[in-house]
Amino acid sequence: MIVPAISQDAAAVADHYDGLDPIYRGVWGEHVHHGLWTTGRETSTQAVEALSQAVGERLRLTPGEACVDIGCGYGSTARLLAATHGVRVTGLTLSAEQARYAAAHPVPGVDVHVRDWLVNGLPDASADAAWAIESSEHMVDKPAFFAEAHRVLVPGGRFVICAWLAETDARAWKVRHLLEPICRDGRLPSMGTREDYEAMAVAAGFTVTDYEDVSRRVARTWTICAARLVKAVLVDREARRVARSRISLLILPRMILAYRTGAMRYGIFTLSTADHDRVPREPGTGPR
Template structure:
């Protein structure tokens, strides 16, 4: 009996230490630099790329969702987003800005499979360097360090503005919306995919949703999530949108990604050999956040939002 209590006590101690480590090492948003530093670190150690591939975003599993290879689902997401946004009807040479391009996975598909002239921007210098390493010279793609809150491009620079899962890092969603639309040419299209919170104006967060949401913000350098409804309103409030913003909810199509991302650590044990004990610890510390993401998106606290907006010919 004494041995039983000793084992239970030891397990509880380990759990307590694990929770404390998880909370103490949170990557809370402080500024654009904290976001850049987080992505620099994730890119330098190579763990994220090893398990998530060249696409640092969720996958598309269809509706209803079907079993699919994790990395294949990510590439499929890009093609589904192209079709949903109507970009497959645009001619080769169309200029496209990929906002929050990561290490360039989407940018390369857009250039290779659709013939677009792509400029990818990220706030992380390490991501730009890695994206350049992974991109062949024959593709019409270039990568730059730039801040989506203050894009360095003139007004009306691109036919298309594209963004996947960059919005949660933006501290002022209204400024972000304005920048996305500002750099579009008249008649151009903005297509965006994002992690969103439920609209708490309609249904406030309850007692357990508030701490879960706080961890989703704190762990991955997010100042805030917008709601699908709220960000659509911000886009229309720029006065640069022709008609109404089109939105869709892709939560179910992308939901398997969270558990699939954890399963990668089991299905690909060679990562333990490649990255060693420190890599194992770094990987394990992300598991609680991935599980919280699955909980949030599975219960309706979070939603995966899709946005499409046309640039008006003249400001309203």
Template sequence: MTYIAESRATDENVNKIEDYEIPEPEPFISFNALKDRIRHHYELASDYYYSLWGEHIHHGYFLTPADTKEKAQVQLIDLLLEKSGLPKGSSVLDVGCGIGGTSRHLAKHHGCTVTGVTISGRQVEIARKLTAEAGGVKPDSPDAAVKLGDGSVKFIELDAEKMGEFFTTDKFDCVWISEAMSHLPNKELFFRNAAFLLKDGGKLVVADWFKDEGLTEKQFKDDISPIEDGMLLPPMCTQKGYVEMAEKAGLKVFAESFDISKQVSKTWDISWTLIQNPALWAFAVAQGRDGLAFMQAFRAMRRGFANGTFRYAVMAFQK
């Protein structure tokens, strides 16, 4: 299939997704090449994410029809705290922290000492700026922790798969990963690193996207493949797969997988409305194939949630 490659788009056509044919899936080259594409994506798109979604770039947990996306996003964090039983004042490694919304929330409202890591240097810049503003300080020492409430937070540019090598002496009460593990090619390595970095009794807290069990070839092709392609994901796992990898790494289940697909699916209804912004479509068109595939994946997300082929769950493990 072909796609429109103009660097500019008009208000008339950017609002019509039908005007853009779905690009063929990108041939797989290597996991390193995929990580480079992920890094590039977040370098370019993080400012757009912030303008559209605010500081919390993750799903919302909608409990009532009146919940705003901002309230629902905080409710997801609160759900993870509830399921994990994470004590106040814990030391937390927030993996795939984005622009630091969750890190700041854990520091300010739960008294945690948080280290946020992301593969994107641009996300680190935004996170540090927002954190300095929240703490009422000047970002003179970007590597220094900023005090928020009874906690503190700092950010580091780091490939999550190298965290076991980077934090050679640090141990944490919690490794927190929300909607980032699905991007990691070597998930077994992540679970091993998490187990290594946790203190005895420490918690691994997970929220992520999953494919459903026992999909047909057609279901996978129609719903999951476009999500993997557009969202720059290696092969997606099932919820059971995460549990098996965690147990293999020596962790035990603390909170069983809790499927909240119905409660978070509204996220993509809202997202679908937000991405009709002409400026965002112009940006996607300018990025070529990956930009268009990303935007087209929004439709697959909504379809996958509606069909039950695409799932969302939270879970927690303990060392």
């Protein structure tokens, strides 16, 4: 597990996303996560939505199911999967600005709350499926992240995680010059390897049913974001002010280099809880 010298907590993560709200929406878009390219001809919007849809497919979502979007950002993935799969989604974010944006773009069946996942207050066995797209990295206590997901999911529940991962046995220079600075600048309390994640998942009671490394299919996200940020800084005085005070611009070349050297990986985990003694929920019930 890569741990930066400067510790990060939930308050730092919330401040990061609140303070960078206008830049994040302008540079990353409403989904605030990587795109997933298959042919290479997709637009960035199509690639970003493709990642969300890939999560929905792995979860085998069916209409009426209760779902949880852990670290939902602006709620865009929740809205997309609610619309395409007919599910109900409770989204949790640490950012008040992100929740405010989600409230201004409501859709039926999606509720977004400002709440820390590690103290989420959701009932036991109240969700059929859950996902965490690039939010597990921000969790201070990663074993508790998995334990809470296992608690909230029904027996037989499904859980998909899209995660930034450290290369297994990364060389010291990669850790020192790429991974630790990325953790620090990205407000990541730690960055685990594939093996770390799978061990924590199993310890929490999950079965790992699938893993896919899609690093090559997502890496171009960072060259696109770098170009957008440079443009924003050049033409927008407010963006320039916020970027100067809150962003280490070195994170962009570091991310590009981390992918190209293999120091960082991007993995999609599909997990499930045991299906024995399943007790069906009453229709219409779910997380609140």
